[in-house]
Amino acid sequence: xxxxxxxxxxxxxxxxxxxxxxxxxxxxxxxxxxxxxxxxxxxxxxxxxxxxxxxxxxxxxxxxxxxxxxxxxxxxxxxxxxxxxxxxxxxxxxxxxxxxxxxxxxxxxxxxxxxxxxxxxxxxxxxxxxxxxxxxxxxxxxxxxxxxxxxxxxxxxxxxxxxxxxxxxxxxxxxxxxxxxxxxxxxxxxxxxxxxxxxxxxxxxxxxxxxxxxxxxxxxxxxxxxxxxxxxxxxxxxxxxxxxxxxxxxxxxxxxxxxxxxxxxxxxxxxxxxxxxxxxxx
Numbered sequence: 001x002x003x004x005x006x007x008x009x010x011x012x013x014x015x016x017x018x019x020x021x022x023x024x025x026x027x028x029x030x031x032x033x034x035x036x037x038x039x040x041x042x043x044x045x046x047x048x049x050x051x052x053x054x055x056x057x058x059x060x061x062x063x064x065x066x067x068x069x070x071x072x073x074x075x076x077x078x079x080x081x082x083x084x085x086x087x088x089x090x091x092x093x094x095x096x097x098x099x100x101x102x103x104x105x106x107x108x109x110x111x112x113x114x115x116x117x118x119x120x121x122x123x124x125x126x127x128x129x130x131x132x133x134x135x136x137x138x139x140x141x142x143x144x145x146x147x148x149x150x151x152x153x154x155x156x157x158x159x160x161x162x163x164x165x166x167x168x169x170x171x172x173x174x175x176x177x178x179x180x181x182x183x184x185x186x187x188x189x190x191x192x193x194x195x196x197x198x199x200x201x202x203x204x205x206x207x208x209x210x211x212x213x214x215x216x217x218x219x220x221x222x223x224x225x226x227x228x229x230x231x232x233x234x235x236x237x238x239x240x241x242x243x244x245x246x247x248x249x250x251x252x253x254x255x256x257x258x259x260x261x262x263x264x265x266x267x268x269x270x271x272x273x274x275x276x277x278x279x280x281x282x
Contacts, residue, residue: 002042006042006043007042009046010032010042010045010046013046013049013050014028014029014032014049017049017050017053018053020050020248020252021050021053021054021056021057021248022057022251022252022255023053023056023057023063027053027063028049028053028063030063030064031049031052031053031056031063031064031066031067032045032049034063034064034067034068035048035049035052035067035071038071047083047084048067048070048071048084051070051084051085051087051088051244052066052067052070052084053066054088054244054245054248055069055070055088055091055102055106055244057248057251058092058095058102058244058247058248059091059101059102059103059106060101060103061102061103061106066106068110069106069107069109069110070084070087070088070106072106072109072110072113073087073106073109073110073113073123074087076109076113076114076116076117077113077117077122077123079117080122080123082123086240087123088244089240089241089242089243089244089245090123090124090127090237090238090240091105091106091127091237091244092240092243092244092247093236093237093239093240093241093243093244094127094128094131094233094236094237094240096243096247097232097233097236098131098135098229098232098233098236099134099135100130100131100134100135100233101141103141104130104134104140104141104144105127105130105131105141106141107140107141107142107145108126108130108134108141108142108144108145108148109123109126109127109130109145110142110145111142111145111146111148111149112126112130112145112146112148112149112152113126115148115149115152115153116148116152116181118152119152119153119155119156119180119181120178120179120180120181120182120183121152121180121181121182122180122234123237124234124235124237124238125180125182125230125234126148127233127234127237128182128229128230128231128232128233128234128237129148129182129185129219129230130144130145130148131229131230131233132218132219132222132228132229132230132233133147133148133215133218133219133222135229136218136221136222137214137215137218139214139215144215147212147215147216148215150208150209150211150212151181151185151208151212151215151216152181154207154208154209154212155181155184155185155207155208156178156181156184160207161178163203163206163207164184164187164188164191164207167188167191167192167203168191169184169187169188169191170187171184171187182230185219185220185223186223188207188220189219189220189221189223189224190223190224192204192220193220193224200217200220201213201217204216204217204220
């Protein structure tokens with residue numbers, strides 16, 4: 001349903017994105033196809049295409065994986081009205097500020113995003129807790145995402161809320177509404193921090209189950225630190241501006257410098273070969 005001019009602009013966009021993200025034409029075209037299959041208009045595809053390929057470049061994800069990850073984040077947190085640019089820059093800002101990769105973040109968000117929204121967790125908060133747990137446990141983003149999907153679900157169940165309330169944990173706000181999952185975990189961390197390790201372990205296992213105990217203890221421990229990684233990265237993501245775009249420009253400059261150096265080296269080699277008389281008999 002596009003005009004000839006729109007179609008030409010669309011084709012030009014694919015070439016421009018390929019050049020600016022160090023990708024082949026086929027890779028970018030396939031990414032555009034993946035976006036088109038989601039029912040997006042040509043204009044919407046053009047907006048997301050560059051962001052998807054920059055994410056692919058920074059994270060090492062394949063183009064299709066980057067498209068899927070970016071789309072999952074946007075769709076899961078659609079109430080926040082996040083654009084692909086905002087998602088991309090938040091991921092990049094977090095990756096630069098802590099020991100976590102965009103790949104781990106996007107894999108974690110893909111698996112836990114929809115549950116996190118239902119649990120009252122913002123996009124920035126989810127980035128923060130995934131980063132904190134990855135930093136402590138060195139588990140992959142997919143594993144951490146699946147863990148938080150379970151943790152967020154269980155922590156807000158009626159029986160678990162009653163258990164925490166009996167421990168003296170604040171579970172509701174002033175209006176009587178249940179607090180978001182990350183706030184519940186923060187409040188729980190303060191109470192458990194005063195208990196012996198054995199008791200803490202027992203309570204934690206009762207709340208989230210034995211299979212999620214490691215990531216749950218990791219985030220509880222993080223929230224009890226003077227400088228919490230989760231809180232710090234949440235703030236970093238919240239203040240993100242154009243970190244991903246700046247990194248992409250820097251990579252392009254590095255690539256241009258490398259190509260220029262290689263070109264000069266080749267010219268120098270050719271000059272040397274000419275001086276020693278190799279080229280005549282070559």
